[in-house]
Amino acid sequence: MRLFGLIGFPLGHSFSQKFFTEKFEREGIKNCSYQNFPLSSIDQLKDLLATHSNLEGFNITIPYKEQVLPFIDQQTDAVQKIGACNCVKIVDGKLIGYNTDVKGFEVSLKKKLRPEHNTALVLGTGGAAKAVVYALQQLNISYKIVSRKANPEANIISYAQLTNGVIAAHKLIVNTTPLGTYPNVNECADIPYGALTPDHYLFDLVYNPSKTLFLQKGEAQGATIENGHEMLEIQAEEGWKIWNGNSI
Helix, strand or coil: CEEEEEEECCCCCCCHHHHHHHHHHHCCCCCEEEEEEECCCHHHHHHHHHHCCCEEEEEECCCCCCCCHHHCCEECHHHHHHCCCCEEEEECCEEEEECCHHHHHHHHHHCCCCCCCCEEEEECCCHHHHHHHHHHHHCCCEEEEEECCCEHHHCEEEHHHCCHHHHHHCCEEEECCCCCCCCCCCCCCCCCHHHCCCCCEEEECCCCCCCCHHHHHHHHCCCEEECCHHHHHHHHHHHHHHHCCCCC
């Protein structure tokens, strides 16, 4: 039995296991299994690999997209530049790290992207944020990262610095934090939503619920909105191609 899986913590509401189980059934793929492997510490990865010798690849989610890097034997150029990995292929016991979040985000984002969405705010500083920043660079979209503490040298501003003028100057806003994820559906990033306009585009990497409070508040101002479901599907399919030798 070919085994694939997902590491992260917690994994109670994971997209991946349901996606791949349904994919295997729908496409008649036999002798394949996809399991969740909740790890309370990234150090447990060694035991996981030792226990499941038939594991051929795995996805990585919060909070390990950056912490997994010391365990990776070979990194793609994208992983090296981004500093985050969300997909691993195991070949002869060696872990090869990829980042499929970039393509997932870029393809999904572009479907609703307009010329005025040429300056972005990226909410969050984790592994997903790094992939988003890399994609924005590929699209020649300038950006600022938003976190609780400002760090001008790293192009990071604080939430306290998000004035109406800053919002007006950044027509694309991407939430890479887990805020608003089920069951904490009443949470959202602390930004001046009243300054949003129909020219704004809010993209939330959260997919459950399908319309987070962040997106609801944007929609109420007439902004274009998109959640992370399609991005996840694209990156999952890219992972499948990687595991089966159909992608670099």
